[in-house]
Amino acid sequence: MSTKAAPVTNAFSVEEIRAQFPILKELIHGKPLVYFDNAATSQKPRRVIKAESAYYATINANVHRGVHTLSTKATEAQEAAREIIRRHINAKHVHEVIFTSGTTASMNLAAFSLGQLLLKKGDEVLISGMEHHANIVPWQMACERHGAKLKVIPVTDSGEWDLKPQRRSDATDSATSFSAERTRILAISHVSNTLGTINPVKKLIAEAKKLGIITVVDGAQAIAHLDIDVQDLGCDLYAFSGHKAYGPTGTGVLYGREELLERMPPWQGGGEMIDTVTFEKTTYAKLPFKFEAGTPHIAGIIGLGEAIRWMEDYDKASMAAHEHILLEHATKELLTVDGLRIIGTAKNKVGVISFVIEGVHHYDLGTLLDQQGIAVRTGHHCTQPLMERFSVSGTTRASFACFNTVEEVEVMVGATRKAVKMLR
Numbered sequence: 001m002s003t004k005a006a007p008v009t010n011a012f013s014v015e016e017i018r019a020q021f022p023i024l025k026e027l028i029h030g031k032p033l034v035y036f037d038n039a040a041t042s043q044k045p046r047r048v049i050k051a052e053s054a055y056y057a058t059i060n061a062n063v064h065r066g067v068h069t070l071s072t073k074a075t076e077a078q079e080a081a082r083e084i085i086r087r088h089i090n091a092k093h094v095h096e097v098i099f100t101s102g103t104t105a106s107m108n109l110a111a112f113s114l115g116q117l118l119l120k121k122g123d124e125v126l127i128s129g130m131e132h133h134a135n136i137v138p139w140q141m142a143c144e145r146h147g148a149k150l151k152v153i154p155v156t157d158s159g160e161w162d163l164k165p166q167r168r169s170d171a172t173d174s175a176t177s178f179s180a181e182r183t184r185i186l187a188i189s190h191v192s193n194t195l196g197t198i199n200p201v202k203k204l205i206a207e208a209k210k211l212g213i214i215t216v217v218d219g220a221q222a223i224a225h226l227d228i229d230v231q232d233l234g235c236d237l238y239a240f241s242g243h244k245a246y247g248p249t250g251t252g253v254l255y256g257r258e259e260l261l262e263r264m265p266p267w268q269g270g271g272e273m274i275d276t277v278t279f280e281k282t283t284y285a286k287l288p289f290k291f292e293a294g295t296p297h298i299a300g301i302i303g304l305g306e307a308i309r310w311m312e313d314y315d316k317a318s319m320a321a322h323e324h325i326l327l328e329h330a331t332k333e334l335l336t337v338d339g340l341r342i343i344g345t346a347k348n349k350v351g352v353i354s355f356v357i358e359g360v361h362h363y364d365l366g367t368l369l370d371q372q373g374i375a376v377r378t379g380h381h382c383t384q385p386l387m388e389r390f391s392v393s394g395t396t397r398a399s400f401a402c403f404n405t406v407e408e409v410e411v412m413v414g415a416t417r418k419a420v421k422m423l424r
């Protein structure tokens with residue numbers, strides 16, 4: 001049974017939400033800001049900004065180290081945030097929530113430590129063809145260190161995993177099979193940052209578990225849009241960044257199942273992560289501190305706790321429903337632009353839309369949209385192998401948050417149409 005707090009039934013009002021984001025009042029090149037780069041980083045509500053600055057203004061001190069009042073208060077505030085996150089993702093234990101600086105750090109921790117624990121020559125790590133570089137490169141590095149191989153689940157034309165080969169029971173050398181003998185780790189994204197595809201992670205995790213494969217999920221693009229229940233997903237590790245979920249930059253989480261975390265070696269050494277140190281030998285601290293060397297981003301963690309509470313107050317499902325309306329409207333309207341092709345047409349998507357336009361370079365389009373106050377991301381989105389899969393050098397990507405509006409989508413579509421006329 002979920003231990004999540006009962007959802008607060010605030011009626012979803014986009015105007016009321018917008019009023020909480022100070023940055024939305026900014027003008028860009030004299031135009032109202034239309035912020036459609038939420039997959040890169042979301043904007044922050046006032047409550048989060050206040051929580052972070054209140055720490056510096058009233059309780060700034062290092063955590064766990066001092067007996068003095070401020071240190072105790074800072075420690076309590078940080079640990080309260082850990083409990084908020086535990087409850088939000090339905091982890092069983094609060095010490096299963098490890099603070100990191102973001103998904104990239106979480107994945108490097110996972111790859112380094114699981115590599116040490118599990119990988120040997122001839123073993124395989126299975127990822128998918130739509131991964132962000134943060135869920136490719138750390139595994140490549142681990143494979144190089146231990147003589148293992150990286151295998152890749154292919155991506156279909158609609159931007160979904162091509163799972164047919166996964167269902168084969170034989171352990172062949174195919175690049176896409178699970179092999180009971182060789183596959184040790186499955187590392188996959190819950191939601192694609194480039195395509196918006198919501199992947200069937202629960203199903204694949206269940207198949208991997210039957211073969212004793214350790215499962216790691218990159219939840220960077222899921223945390224702000226989906227209800228995450230790590231026990232229901234059944235994953236061993238789950239990573240996300242705070243800044244993509246209305247929280248501060250420089251914050252992130254690696255959830256891990258207690259029994260696995262106990263077996264995993266630490267990846268960074270230093271203060272806070274030790275029990276005893278002599279020049280001959282060091283013993284490590286209990287979970288989660290074994291994985292948290294050095295002074296954490298205390299203010300950021302407190303801000304992240306507030307961001308999670310804020311999302312819970314407004315109800316993620318209502319936010320997602322609103323973002324879906326924006327996605328559908330943008331898809332319909334953008335497809336009327338001459339020569340425009342959407343990359344990523346899966347049925348199950350979050351509010352992310354990537355597109356290319358015949359005869360128009362994404363960089364030029366992004367620059368012209370910026371002139372109109374519209375912030376979109378252009379380029380490869382840290383998914384170069386995926387760009388190669390679709391034979392494009394880059395895309396223009398609009399990614400929506402709960403504070404965006406249908407009117408803003410219309411402004412973007414109109415500006416795109418105008419830009420295409422200028423650029424062709």
Ligand SMILES: Cc1ncc(COP(=O)(O)O)c(C=O)c1O
Pocket residue numbers: 039040101102103104105132134135189191192193218220221241
């Ligand atoms: C799917 C995915 N994974 C990992 C990352 C890396 O996140 P961060 O830069 O916060 O470490 C991102 C960032 O865009 C992402 O979209």
